[in-house]
Amino acid sequence: MKKLLVGLFLLTLGASCLIGATAINPFAASPIERDILLSLRLPRVLFSAVIGAMLGLSGSVYQLTLKNPLADSFTTGAASSSALGAVLAIAFGLPVALVPIAALGTGLIGLITVYRLSKTNNVINPVTMILAGVVMNIIASSVISFAKYFFEDALSSIVFWLMGGFFVVDWSKLLLCAAVLLISYLLFTGRALHLNMLALDEHSAQTLGVNVNRLRSIAFVIATALVAVAVSHTGVIGFVGLIVPHVARGLFGSDMKQNLFFSSLLGALLLVLADAVSRSIIPGGAELPVGIITALLGGVFFLYLLRTRRERFWHG
Amino acid sequence: MAELRVSKLHFKRGTFCLALDDITIVQGEKVAILGENGSGKSTLLQLLCGLLSGHGRISYDGRILKNIPVAERALLFALLTQTSEVIFPFSVEEVVRFGRFPHAQGNNFSDEDDELTEHHLNMLDLSALRDRHFSQLSGGEQRRVMLARVLNQKAPIIYLDEPNASLDIRHTLDIFELLTSREETVIAPVHDINLAERFFDRFLLLKRGTLLADVKRDQLTPELLTETYDVQVACGAAAFTFQHQ
Amino acid sequence: MSRLLAALLLLLFSTSSFAAQRIVVLAPAAADIIEKLDAGVLVVGKTRNVEEFPRAQKVGSHIRPNLEIIRALDPDLLIISSNRFFSAEMAGQIDAQLFHYAPDSLNDILQQINDLAALLERTEQARTLIAAQRRKLSQLQPIEKPPAVIYEITEAPLTIAGNNNILADLINTAGGRLISVGSRKMLRFNPEAVLSSQPDVYIWQVGPMNQHPTPPAERALYHLLDADFLKVDQLQYSRANTRSFDNALTLNRYFRERQ
Structure with missing residues (x-):
């Protein structure tokens, strides 16, 4: 099953390289087509895979460490606080290259705020963390709304940005994100068993030898950093982090040793597919924001799973 | 082997205060903690597990609890909490295997871990349920799974917070017989005085945060229990008594 | 007899043509044309990104016009670009004629100049203005290979x-x-x-x-x-x-x- 899925993923990667505004025959490509393939299409496909994996991985970790099947980049405030920086950068007309940096900046500020708010007596409380995240979300959204209201000329840019998409992709950004993904993935898989213990109540996990508080903090910080980096480059792409871990759990069990891998893989698969659709659904080179497609694809699939095998997602 | 020693323990939270002078529990003792609701039974358990920290000294084999890293504590004692939850669908077998976590090398369980898991699944009559999800089980079944996990941890001291909660009488007998026949030290708050008296051999009687008495079975008198619970306790034949067939 | 004639004239006048006296411009693109039609004096309200008509009052932006200010100005002609930001319901709140200024081609601009001029009674100015634009178009030279x-x-x-x-x-x-x-x-x-x-x-x-x-x-x-x-x-x-x-x-x- 694992091999099959990896094979399917690689096949999708290859196939989606050939889908886009211009159909490219890889065996008879003109120089310009070859260049489009190598310097635009390929990095973009790989980038969508990396971002999808980042979102899937962060969702998987969020849901377990925050003990909430609805935890994802939205409920923790990570997505909207990152979006805030980008929106302000667009509204003030900063050069395009500075947009991801601004997004990362506010994303990290949001992370620290939520983290400190949810820490009482040096103990991280998962429920407080979600509450703090939701509050962060509300505050960031209100500032974003203000920016949309006040900077009318930037309105369409802001709206398009918020819908998510792979705007400008080059190899250096791709390498940066891939490095962030790889490091976090290795950090998480090295602690997969520890993370499993977080499925138990806090006292049981602690007496099994897990420093619950420290593990939860580390996991939260890394997961949020993943989201901040992803959002800063692609805008807000929802539902991947929420749905993919549940699907992975339903198909391959809850064990984090499996779930970390499959959440990343399925996240990558979903986003590669969604981006291929967004690139090609409108003929002539126009694009549909990818966030719309992930929400639609993911939502419909989730509904199907919810009806057919709900008990495998979470109890209740 | 593990010897638990508590001295000058003092813990305060709000208006509640727990203070204990000296207790030493040696390997293999079966200790029941008796006391009314709010007398500090669970708090004492959490202090002994290092889940709460108070003043005073708790040591295992001479090592002070605070100085023992969390990972090493799991090799000294295991805890069955009063209520247990497992978020997300983990199978019975997976949850029982969690008990081997302190012994796992890196990310992998050894063959020995698998054998012990198998052993404890059988011991608690869970083999037939092994692939079911924990959350799909009844309260009593969940209790047995968690007990199997705790035993699977193979710690010399086992703390059980009301071990027979939500168990029927047959499984209660099974489990108390099982627990008290083993080598491990068992320390458990128990609500049912008759069961406690029948299976345990040492009793810590708590009242409003202080240790009223620390007695062996033959010293557990109705007068002492009357004082502990503020109800008239008499010794006599119960309406029903229970025995395995 | 003369009284009857006067009444008749009045009746004719009131039905035959509408001449806007108080204009609010919600379509920034139209401002230039109104000015070139010498109708700038009639403009009582404009959106904030219209540079022309310094004496007109600002009524918000073209995306969010302020209905209260517009109503207070008591206009008889509203120039809007589309119903997207100024809905039919909003228009219903104002007792004024609506003019949609949203040309999608250069010819359409000329057509709309004509229509607008009729409402403003500036047909003469419109004729010269349109002629001037046509002259510009006549200076265009053909491009052999359209880029x-x-x-x-x-x-x-x-x-x-x-x-x-x-x-x-x-x-x-x-x-x-x-x-x-x-x-x-x-x-x-x-x-x-x-x-x-x-x-x-x-x-x-x-x-x-x-x-x-x-x-x-x-x-x-x-x-x-x-x-x-x-x-x-x-x-x-x-x-x-x-x-x-x-x-x-x-x-x-x-x-x-x-x-």
Whole structure:
């Protein structure tokens, strides 16, 4: 099953390289087509895979460490606080290259705020963390709304940005994100068993030898950093982090040793597919924001799973 | 082997205060903690597990609890909490295997871990349920799974917070017989005085945060229990008594 | 007898023509035309990004006009660009005639000048104004090989002008050919489609919508693009008015010179 899925993923990667505004025959490509393939299409496909994996991985970790099947980049405030920086950068007309940096900046500020708010007596409380995240979300959204209201000329840019998409992709950004993904993935898989213990109540996990508080903090910080980096480059792409871990759990069990891998893989698969659709659904080179497609694809699939095998997602 | 020693323990939270002078529990003792609701039974358990920290000294084999890293504590004692939850669908077998976590090398369980898991699944009559999800089980079944996990941890001291909660009488007998026949030290708050008296051999009687008495079975008198619970306790034949067939 | 005649005249006058006296301009593009029709004195309200008519009161922005201020101005003519930001319900709140100013071609601009002038009783001025624009158009020179053109509205996310944009007709009139990508005013576009459509001219606007874009020639992903890059001022190009005709001339000259 694992091999099959990896094979399917690689096949999708290859196939989606050939889908886009211009159909490219890889065996008879003109120089310009070859260049489009190598310097635009390929990095973009790989980038969508990396971002999808980042979102899937962060969702998987969020849901377990925050003990909430609805935890994802939205409920923790990570997505909207990152979006805030980008929106302000667009509204003030900063050069395009500075947009991801601004997004990362506010994303990290949001992370620290939520983290400190949810820490009482040096103990991280998962429920407080979600509450703090939701509050962060509300505050960031209100500032974003203000920016949309006040900077009318930037309105369409802001709206398009918020819908998510792979705007400008080059190899250096791709390498940066891939490095962030790889490091976090290795950090998480090295602690997969520890993370499993977080499925138990806090006292049981602690007496099994897990420093619950420290593990939860580390996991939260890394997961949020993943989201901040992803959002800063692609805008807000929802539902991947929420749905993919549940699907992975339903198909391959809850064990984090499996779930970390499959959440990343399925996240990558979903986003590669969604981006291929967004690139090609409108003929002539126009694009549909990818966030719309992930929400639609993911939502419909989730509904199907919810009806057919709900008990495998979470109890209740 | 593990010897638990508590001295000058003092813990305060709000208006509640727990203070204990000296207790030493040696390997293999079966200790029941008796006391009314709010007398500090669970708090004492959490202090002994290092889940709460108070003043005073708790040591295992001479090592002070605070100085023992969390990972090493799991090799000294295991805890069955009063209520247990497992978020997300983990199978019975997976949850029982969690008990081997302190012994796992890196990310992998050894063959020995698998054998012990198998052993404890059988011991608690869970083999037939092994692939079911924990959350799909009844309260009593969940209790047995968690007990199997705790035993699977193979710690010399086992703390059980009301071990027979939500168990029927047959499984209660099974489990108390099982627990008290083993080598491990068992320390458990128990609500049912008759069961406690029948299976345990040492009793810590708590009242409003202080240790009223620390007695062996033959010293557990109705007068002492009357004082502990503020109800008239008499010794006599119960309406029903229970025995395995 | 004379009284009857006067009453008759009055009746005729009141039904035959409507002459606006108090105008509120919610379509910024129309401001230039109203001014050129010598009707600036009639404007009592305008949106905040209209530079003309210094004495008119500001009534909010064209996206969010303030209904209360508009009503207080008691206008008899409202000039709007579409019902998108000024809905039919909002219009129902104001007892004034509505004029939609949203030309989608240069000819349409002339037509709308005519219509607007009728409402303002400025037919004479309209005739000279339209004639002046036609003269500009007559100066256009044919371009032998119409260059393929892309017009960038914003850099990130990349959006370009579509066929419904006045810019499409402007570029076609000037002798170019806007790369045809669907019938919207602006659309999200794929950078690789820019490359594969191989435009000859890449126009990028700078203005409030695209404040500090990276010059396209410096963008890594366009290093393959064999196109001439032309920078234009957004405020000059995006509004459909008499300046559109000057812009057509400018572009025409540019296309000719690069041949």
